[in-house]
Amino acid sequence: MLALGLALASCSSKPTYRVDAATYDAFWLWAGVPPQPGLKRAKTIYLLAGEVRRDSGRFISLRPGIPHLSVPELWLVVRVDTLDWKADTSGEILAEFNKWQAAGNRLAGVQIDFDARTRHLDRYASFLRAFRARLPQRTRLSVTGLLDWSANGDPAALQSLDLPPASGPG
Template identity: 40%
Template sequence: MGAAAQILLVVALLAGQARAAEVVITREHPAFWLWSGVRAGDELQNAQIVYLHQGEVLARAGSVRFQRLGLPVGRLSFPAIWLTVRFATLNVPESVAPQIVQLLRRWQAAGNKVVGLQVDFDAATYRLADYADFLRQLRQHLPPEYALGVTGLLDWAKTGDVATLNALPVDELVVQSYQGRRTVADYQKYLPALARLRVPFKLGLVQNGRRDPQAEAQLRRSPWYRGTVVFLLNPRR
């Protein structure tokens, strides 16, 4: 092979790698997480669904309480919103759920279409059954007009019990393909396992992270796949 042919081959290989690891571009996606402390920008102009981080359930000094965070209640321009609450523990007193329900109702009374509550909790894969019990109890406190969703880990479908996963009492599962500000290395290897899900699910991406459109395209074969959600970031200083 001549030098010119070798150069062309290298260029072709590099181009193929670039296509296989594209950058997450926000305007190509319809749904976003807006976490407390993250400034909303032009990325949300065409958003169809926004997951608003509205607080955390914290365990501190021997007590568990709900700490309100995020945007103040008001009328937003988005067609639909979920309220996302981060849970640090599943040992939650009964006083917490009514506070969250009241928050859902306040957002709805402000003129927003509130789909429901999204629980953000990194349940260990081997404890999915315990997590399911917690979610069933939480579901009992939610008025029927509100959906219950959860975020999930890539490992859940690959190494967890899929029957337990499919039995989670949720209306939506958003599987996160990132940690912090970075895409999980080789996240594509986890995606085929998602084909076994029998609950509506989405794929969570991180703004400016990596993505493999070809691998993600396989998800569209599942009738349970509902698209992507992008976690927005503040620009680096």
Template identity: 35%
Template sequence: MILASMLTMALACAAAQARSSPAPRADSCEAAWVWAGIPPGAIPQSVRTLYVYQGELVAHADGVHFTRGGPWPSAGDSRALIPVVRLRGEVEAHECVRVLESAANAWRSRGRTVPGVQLDYDAPSRRLGEYARFVREVRSNLDPALALSVTGLADWLVAARPEALDALAVAADDVVFQLYHSHHPVPRLGLYHAALARFRQPFRVGLLAGMSVPAAVRSNPRYRGSLRFIQMGVPAP
């Protein structure tokens, strides 16, 4: 997500710092998801880090298959890049690690800085503890130079067991709770703001491009910034 040894060392240091110290509290659009249909070059230069969708890793009866989607390795943009892989079904951790590292290496081979990777998975709230264990296994086998981020459903904040939420946040290097569904903010946002106030680990929030960071979230001492979902025709804030 660079063959020169000095840059490789810098990436490793950056990933280690991401795991050991809080990220800056950035309310401007400094990081954004680049999903299918949106070329990275269309994202404003004010966005410093691109979370680029790579495709789906899907468990089928005959095995696990990775279907590519979204932008794939290309040059022409020097911003830091985080490959994002979506999971469907019960995938083995080693398969997940293989795909994440392959995506990261593919972008690095084109000269891009890739400090981490991200998993996107809609785990049922009642099974969040199992997902946390899966994430821990992925993290333990993933290249140490890659920070591991995971997306989080807003529903987990109100329906999952607090200890499962804590376990997930500890297993990953970064958790981003998405306060939207499809192309709309989640209903009754205040419920999730209150749940975030009770959450005991550092977090970021995922917002649509047109949404602002709520004051109740921005003032939370564990808030570490936002990640925006850029939509065609909706300017980044």
């Protein structure tokens, strides 16, 4: 009987948790996902524009056209799986950024979505400093981070991710 009771208890339904999008005003959106009604109240949207893939080291757009969103703050997101970029990859991303701005979007900046290894944060920080220097002065840079960084990252390497504002042309 005890075994049967334990088996039945393990099969009981677990509580389900739902995210109520109406309680948020910032969203991260993949390319190719249809817009949802809750996005109309968004103040900030992080929109995946493209990728820099290990096999090419180049920016590859994931959008068939340039979006036009009337949101107060739009971020052009680039998913990255390598820091070994071709010499003109940063320029390709900046050209995409400029196209989005020319389409009337209010771009806040560029977000780099990269799962940097915790033991190599110093290399990631160097990469970000070089990319940041190429951005127009008023353009912000955002990055995604891993929870492991705060638990196992070298404090000096973590501090090096605190990047100064761009000093490039405005």
